[in-house]
Amino acid sequence: MKNTSLYIIAMLLLSSCQMEKDVSSDIEAIEAMSEARAKAFNEGDASTIAEYFTEDAVLMAPDAEPKVGPKAVEAYYQSIFDQYDTRLNSYYNEVEVSGKLAFGRGTAEVTLMPKNGDSTTVSVSKYLNILQKQPNGEWKTTHDIWNGNQ
Numbered sequence: 001m002k003n004t005s006l007y008i009i010a011m012l013l014l015s016s017c018q019m020e021k022d023v024s025s026d027i028e029a030i031e032a033m034s035e036a037r038a039k040a041f042n043e044g045d046a047s048t049i050a051e052y053f054t055e056d057a058v059l060m061a062p063d064a065e066p067k068v069g070p071k072a073v074e075a076y077y078q079s080i081f082d083q084y085d086t087r088l089n090s091y092y093n094e095v096e097v098s099g100k101l102a103f104g105r106g107t108a109e110v111t112l113m114p115k116n117g118d119s120t121t122v123s124v125s126k127y128l129n130i131l132q133k134q135p136n137g138e139w140k141t142t143h144d145i146w147n148g149n150q
Contacts, residue, residue: 026097030104030131030139034092041088044081050074053141054132060145062125080112087111090127100133108146124149 033052040048050070053059059067059076067076080086090108106127113120127146131139 023097026102026133026139027095029137030095030097030102031092033131033139034090034104034106034129038088038090041077041086044086046074046077046081049077053144054134057141058143060143062147083116084112084114086113102131102133102139104129104131 037049037052040046050073053070053073055069057069057073059073061067061076064076067073088108088110090106092104092106094105096103106129107124108127109122109124111120111122125146125148127144129141130143132142133139
């Protein structure tokens with residue numbers, strides 16, 4: 001009986017370590033995807049940003065109607081890039097993974113430099129992404145919402 005109990009405890013510990021390893025690789029993949037989105041934002045590349053959203057994704061920007069799907073996400077960002085040169089510094093404060101779903105809570109600082117020469121604006125916001133692991137193993141955003149800290 002004692003050997004059986006030790007075996008069960010050992011298996012639970014190994015299982016826990018394996019689950020932690022799997023989750024940490026998912027977190028790394030999610031953070032890498034977020035960095036790629038930020039890079040695309042800084043390059044003014046709306047189509048690349050849209051690639052990181054699922055077909056039924058919902059983008060919920062402040063003071064705007066929700067945008068649904070990658071084409072609407074692309075159009076939203078393209079409208080920004082048409083008017084501004086942009087800089088984004090963002091990072092996740094927290095990422096949690098549960099199976100094929102995850103969320104990332106983060107902070108972003110956005111600098112908008114109007115192409116017409118008007119004054120530059122800087123805003124700091126908080127955001128929440130819900131993500132889903134795709135059949136090919138990639139993580140994509142299903143919901144993206146943010147609001148300013150001011």
